[in-house]
Amino acid sequence: MNQPLVPSNQELGAGGFIFLGVEDVAMKKYEPQTIEPKWQKAWQRQDVYKTDDDKNKPKFYALEMFPYPSGEGLHMGHVRNYSIGDVVARFKRMKGFRVLHPMGADAFGLPAENAAIQRGVNPREWTLNNMKRIREEQARLGISYDWDRYVGTCEPDYYRFSQWLFLLFYERGLAYRKQAAVNWCPNCSTVLANEQVEDGRCWRCDAEVEKKELEQWFLKITDYADKLLEGLDRLPKWPEKVKAMQRNWIGKSKGAEITFTIPELGDEKVSVFTTRPDTLYGVTYMVLAPEHPLVPQLIQGKPNEETIRRFVKTMQNESELARTGSDVEKVGYDTGAVAKHPLTGEDVPIWVANYVLMDYGTGAVMGVPAHDERDFAFARKYDLPIRRVIFPFGTYDPDEKLEAAYTSEGVLDHSGPFNGLSNKEAMRKIPEHLQEKGLGGPTVSYRLRDWLFSRQRYWGCPIPIVYCDSCGVVPVPKEELPVMLPEDVVFDGKRNPLTTSETFVHTTCPSCGGKARRETDTMDTFIDSSWYFLRYTDPHNEEIPFAADKANEWMPVDYYIGGIEHAVLHLLYSRFVTKVLHDAGMVNADEPFTHYFPQGMVLKDGSKMSKSKGNVVSPMEIIERYGADTARMFILFAAPPDRELDWSDSGVEGSYRFLNRVWRMVQQHAGLFSNRPQAKPEDEAAKALYRQLHQTIKKVSDDIGERYQFNTAISAVMELVNAIYAYPEEADRGTLAEAVEKTVLMLAPFAPHMTEELWSQIGGEGSVHAQAWPMFDEKALVQDEVEMVVQINGKVRDKLVVPVSADKDAIEKLAMEQDRIQHFLDGKTIRKVIVVPKKLVNIVAN
């Protein structure tokens, strides 16, 4: 095991001073354990990070996803998340922005309730304790939050407005109840939204999700499908990956609805959805989902009646996983009934099969085996006819047997009046024709389903609805909010605890005053995080969720950082909620996050940190040992922020070493600042350092502010520090002082405690974090001489120092005169010479 870098108190000697260096002066040792808490207290006392509301400054809203207050405290993923946000927030403040950088807790959720069931603790107390701990840990990291705006979603003064927003959705027809086959997690004893089912399993507990027929609350996110899609095109600063995931999830398909009729049911209509209306003449059968409402009538009295009845029952009881898994075999049964083809009038047999889903399209499909791979496989299995209607352009044999479905472009044949059309034209013309005849028409279908919103759990926001025997479903008036979560509940793990509270369940109807029953379901906790970023803009408003003028001062969030696991959960819901609030006139922004940045995972030994693997690195232990500044520095330096980061103990020591190096550098030169000389970069060394300093300022500003590449920003400062160490003693002292001072300023966003301490040591006024970010001197970047490379056939053969003013001819002449170049050109003919001023000369010769 490595020797700890942090010395013990005995090693430090009296007064924390040790002797270092050749100049034999007493220097203070870098002791993060002392200075970090000291400055954290000072910042708090002086309200250093209170949100600046100076409207003359441009705004910047920096936000990190707020944590769920688990009993574990913060993990390294949080540290990475907050470190990135804090660097940006601090940098923008120094750059003259007014910055909103708030924090809160996503405090409702199942684990609190499970703790209540397993350990008999009060979920509220359990949660509040965890919140307190996490807040302390966040403060210990030295993140510059405005704690006055802290928001906990489980607090009545927050959730009353979650209820307020629910009522707004209800008023706007966007919240409704319906009976449906829904996802049920047997382990969590609650229903789940589609977004919360991953591979047929519960996103939280990984249990296999079951289907249940229940009446539930839904939010009409499908009404916003097109707006959610369109909005993505206006988010250039979102990763393509995340936008693709959302597009994928929404799953918009253009096609047609086509109406078939069933003569034996008195010309009952049955519609199918297809993306290939051009293949309509190739239909040889039709398939209904097992749950399709027409199935019972169709099979009545048919030979297959009993078999199909049993098949339908099995399908209904099958889990999502067993039903839609990728290699589940297609199974179907002929109902014995037939439908009439809308254009040819031919009989089309109607089948029922497992692969047709009731909740997509119309729950019925037309079977075109010649031009669809699934239909082809199905037709082969059950010996159904295959009728080809699309053929390759050019010559073709209209009766050729197919060995596989033909899914490419082509020309129509065997298609009545549409023969000879390209299938692309037919895709447009056939639906138009159907529409004229009242047999369907063009339509679009979405994969996205409405947001199943109610949960049969206690620790969430109560849905503000009562059920009255005479008035029916009655919303609780906004002025009566919040509907408080009751405390007199039983946690037995057998039922929704809310149903056990007599005082909660029994109430009076707000409309008629008669006896009524409260809704005992709570809201999906994803609603809480779908608007918290708006609440931060006006966190103490007691009348409404937030005032429009406050929200408009800050929204949208300029830089939002958090895990990509929320790509189609939190991020989709937040976009939806923001769009609804925009349409309700509550906020101008119709997209919540201008720039979304998913930080990479923190790994240890190549895999995700987990208790079971025993590879968890505790942030608080690292802080105790090296300080928060080192932890932040390492996590930002070790990898670009979007990539995975493998935790490395020696890497952490490297970052600690660097901070010590900066610390000693300032100590060594602290004397310069008592009577500080002006920078006069006249000697060569001073000129070079001055230039490097200003190049570094330019690069670091660009890396943080534009590129969000903190690892390269830090490496540039490291190079500058190396240059300061190498700076000769006889060179200009003023230039040195400037370099030292600006190094401290540039490191302030990364290592806020150490730089604050150093800033006070070199006599800086006020907090280092209230200083203006250094400007670079454009003139300093101009060089009078540049090094140029001389290549022969693209290989570097020599280097030249050339005045920047030299013209191409002069450079070429100079290059040709070099001995080395002459040697390489010996016996060769020069074919061409390329001169790129300030870069290189390339001589082509053979």
Added chain:
RNA sequence: GCCGAAGUGGCGGAAUUGGCAGACGCGCACGACUCAAAAUCGUGUUCCCUCGUGGAGUGUGGGUUCGACUCCCACCUUCGGCACCA
């Protein structure tokens, strides 16, 4: 299968507009300081060889160009998402 991203030394990574590949850091080796060690400071560190004015080299194969990690085409590998969505 479809969509998205990534492949560079022993390791993490850099190269911002097509112009010196390997910045910065880790690790390693050697040296200075020390009675000694730690810390610190300094030097070296892509690979190969016949060791010099050498050759090769950014997943593979081709192409464009005076010049390609960077652009184009084809492919391989890894990771992530979606997937009986009609």
